[in-house]
Amino acid sequence: MAPSSPSPRKRKQQFSSSSAWAAETELVGITLDLEPLQTCSLYAQYTIGLHAWLLDQVRQSDPDLSTQLHDEQTEKAFTISGLEGALETNGRMFQLKAGQTYQWTITALSNPIAQWLAKWIQQPPQVVALRNAPLQVRHIKITHLPMTYEQLWETDYPDRFRVALSFTSPTSFRRRGLHLPLPMPFNVFHSYLRRWNTFSGIEFEPDEFLEWVDESIVIVRHRLESTRVLAGKKGTVTAFTGAIELELSVKAPRDDEYEQLLFALVQLAPYCGTGHKTTFGLGQTRLGWAVPELQSPPALQTILLDRIAELTELFIAQRHRTGGDRASQIAETLATIQARRELGESLKTIAEDLQMPYETVKAYAKRAKRGMIQE
Template identity: 55%
Template sequence: MPRAAPKIAPGTELDLNAKTLWPTQTELVSLRFDLVADHGYELYPQYTIGLHAWFLQQIQAFDPALSAQLHDGETDKAFNLSGLSGQFSTQSRSLQLQAGKTYQWTVNGLTKPVVAGLAQWLKQLPEVVALKNAPLAIRRVSYGQEPTTYAKLAAVEPGRSLSLTFVSPTSFRRKGHHLPLPWPRNVFHSYLRRWNEFANRPVDQDAFLDWVDDCVVFQRHELASEKIAAGKRGSVTGFTGAVTYGLAGKTAAQEEFEQLFYTLGHYAPYCGTGHKTTFGLGQTRLGWHLNQAEPQAVPVAQRLLADRIDELTTYFINQKKRTGGHRAQDSAETWATVLARRELGDSLQAIAADLGIPYETAKTYSKLARRAIKG
């Protein structure tokens, strides 16, 4: 029998000059970048939009089709990005980087084509992450998680319980609102949705989630919630912290679903939890790591921006003749985001670039929103 390939431990530094960076069969990879600021830069509240845009521009430079797929895909995206974690200055309301300090950023790929694209990118990696007003030097690239395959995850050893730590705000969409709680059905639905999309090992979603409802229970949790401005528009109420799930009750499908329960728990650090994971939300670690985890800091200015966006969104929805449906909600969130950011001093050029809309459209939204506020 051939020997099993040696495990690559998280934290192992990549040799970017090596012929192959990970085993050829790899379908999931997690990359951790150590970034250094040479000055005490100030991050703007929605800086994760900049990380998202910079990453897609990097992929576009050598594979426009892959970049377009990652940007425009209607279904779940086959990648996710974290925000920055590390030591920040707390002397101002903004998120202040400290000169000479190291900050971590994670990029995860969830399919073979994306993993191949990441390998190609690393071979021509630039020296700096060109984040707006805060260029960060890339000093080291290591594995955030062991490179693996869906088949290996499907065969993980079940345990007695499953603990997950949510290191960035995490939320779900439920009936048009945010659900800032790690309710088992929502948590495992978010993993299974991605699993069924990317693993080529489809599972009966309804049957498994009904089993989760019946058999997965909370054993322990330590959670906090906060509202932040996340993604291109709108605000999100999310939770951070840790939870331990256990199993109770027996069903005919217990063995099959119990295996899937642990498999999806091990999938979580790669795929993230909940929505807007490509903008830093829902970053997840396997195990209870509250003492060791470095939470991704949220600027006070971002919380203030989120509160203002939420306030304006509610106002604009109430002003519209049609208050139901996604179009009214999306329109209200866009107006609110544009106006709230203008109130904070952001330029229309920057807002248009972040939202991916023409400058003239952003200008029109700003005028309409101000006119609506003045009544």
């Protein structure tokens, strides 16, 4: 059951249905058609701005829900895409052209977020205010059908499981504190099961199911391309885009409940995305085989990625205790701030993009500078 789009009514800056969706809805996705007010440049890490703008919209209208979202330490109950459309580069940044339409998708993974979206789209803001790139909201439409987890669970599944998944934005997994840029079935379904267990109320013991997946699901076709991106509040991500086709091995032990769960998780994929940093545009997923054309990053972003990687190695090597995820995170944050300072960005801009207090960024910048002098 792939998400689909109904025929929207032509109504400027309005949602295409007055009834939105049922009160029990837990899963839904909407896409905003956005148009720049003028030709403008967009910084490479703009999905941070989209993420922050959406959370601010929640804060303004529902402070309690906003607090809940900020307090969630693991799985977030929403995803966002990057901008889809003719994004060009001018060497330093992406360029948005006046008169062009760009699409931005938001999905909800829980009833509170779905109901917040239902109210929000009745009186949506006129402009998505990104730094130096205000985007006018022209139209909003449903692109992922309103569903409940119970409906996904009760969907009839085929006698023999075979499915294609397309990863339309850079996608990656975290494994033992490192990035894993490969869609191994174990990691793919672990990603979906985490969201399912967090939000569905129909919980499954993960170890046994994932062991069955590891033994039973095989990749029968793939077309993948690796990439590196800046994503989230700091650091770089080694990722992939492309498509895979999976099937249940003929040698796999049949298990009706696991096969039902497997199919439900596949239907969940377009809503929840795949892998990590899905609230910053990574891991956008569609059902079916559709190999995307990867947007070329601005040349400056490639330079920045290389410099961050170089500095991260330097700062990790300088630490007396090099092990542990926290040590790597600190080194990557230092590297990100130092690399962006070398390109002439102000501490104020870096603090805003990374959503860190200015004084903290200032202290990190001094620490990074001392590390450079040491070297």
